[in-house]
Amino acid sequence: MKTLLTFNAGSSTVKIGLFALRAGGPDRIARGVIDFRHDPLTLRVSEGERRIETALEARPDEDLSGILSETLAVLGRHFDLGDVAAAGHRVVHGGDRFDGPVPLDADTIAAVDALTALAPLHQPQSLRLIRAIAGLLPDLPQTASFDTAFHRTNDALVRRFAIPRALHDRGIKRYGFHGLSYRFIASELARVAPEAASGRVVVAHLGSGASLCGMLGGISRDTSMGFSTLDGIPMATRCGALDPGVLLHLLRREGRMPTEVEDLLYHESGLLGVSGISADSRDLLASDAPEAREAIDLFTFRIAGEIARLAATLGGLDAVVFTAGVGENQPAVRAAVCKRLGWLGLDLDPAANAANTTRIGTPASRIAAFVIATDEEQVIAEETISILGDTAG
Ligand SMILES: Nc1ncnc2c1ncn2[C@@H]1O[C@H](COP(=O)(O)OP(=O)(O)O)[C@@H](O)[C@H]1O
Ligand SMILES: CC(=O)OP(=O)(O)O
Ligand SMILES: [Mg+2]
DSSP states (O other), X not given: OEEEEEEEEOSXXXXXXXXXXXXXXXXXXXXXXXXXXXXXXEEEEEETXXXXXXXXXXXXXXXXXXXXXHXXXXXXXXXXXXXXXXXXXXXXXXXXXXXXXXXOOHHHHHXXXXXXXXXXXXXXXXXXXHXXXXXXXXTSOEEEXXXXXXXXXXXXXXXXXXXXHHHHHTTOSOOXXXXXXXXXXXXXHHHHOHXXXXXXXXXXXXXXXXXXXXXXXXXXXXXXXXXXXXXXSOOSSOOOSOOHHHHHIIIIXXXXXXXXXXXXXXXXXXXXXXXXXXXXXXXXXXXXXXXXXXXXXXXXXXXXXXXXXXXXXXXXXXXXXXXXXXXXXXXXXXXXXXXXXXXXXXOBOHHHHHTTOSBOBOTTOSSEEEEOOOOHHHHHHHHHHHHHGGGTO
């Protein structure tokens, strides 16, 4: 059996997929998550209802070879690794160069590396994995699937910031992220609700990192994240859109170091910063502290505002889709967002919403509402096969 490995390096976890290559496309065998927030590092492996949690001995450092070989050994103990034909990676930033998946070679790896400064939380982790795999399995073909590629269809106006043209020409513009997730949702929505998918749709990807995408007929027209993964709505620990004057104030008046400000914006803000309690929506929704409530209120207020802005780009709104950890599992967050959009004609069915069913709007709701589970690894696997073709198949 030929198989395929996928790697999705997020801000604090690496999600791994093991797929069998079948005639109809990639077929998931198992999923794994390496959680870098735990000490010791934990690897959770699952398949259907089966769940295995293992503490890894290897320590996280520059070289991920130890972690990787331990992970493959654990996967191999519980599942048939088969004949691994390729490794596909999610790479968050593809800049202006990449508008689709590519094979990874010295040239494309150097191009991915050159974009590290634009995605400091994500790009280095992907590169470490790519290099570790190249060291452990030098003959294994590797590919990259880019988060930014899905948004290359945005108009020039959408991508421009109101700063001097020379800076735009040097690449300082909106790129947008979470594109693999949006690609998956676009095709899944076309399957479950083709009438909605052909219209004006806003997808809310609410995970640790969170963003929204306005689509027309499944094509991205605008998105909330911008030049970096900080822009848009507040996230677990990231601030979302912020008056740039605040940065100047912190740097010039408070004399903070740029690295300190970077840490503040990426790791100490968002739900964690506002609540002072937790970055996890589960803890905040379970808490009676007014700061916890305020953090969730700010989150949902800003999401609703961004949906209205994206509706202006799309010239109206036919459907809203919630996805990713929070979007798929937190009815209270969806309810608060939809309540603020009542004036637009969004009427939530409370029972359907509480049950996390696919359709959560009432039949009379002018705007349809959906909950759809995302699967970035499935998109990586499909893209890997699409570019490796017969070599992988
Ligand atoms: N089963 C669940 N029930 C409620 N909330 C969940 C659940 N799973 C995840 N979440 C929420 O989703 C967040 C993580 O989202 P996820 O999409 O998994 O993140 P990442 O960006 O790391 O991929 C968690 O912090 C938590 O608030
Ligand atoms: C782009 C981004 O923020 O990704 P993640 O949600 O995986 O951190
Ligand atoms: Mg994610």
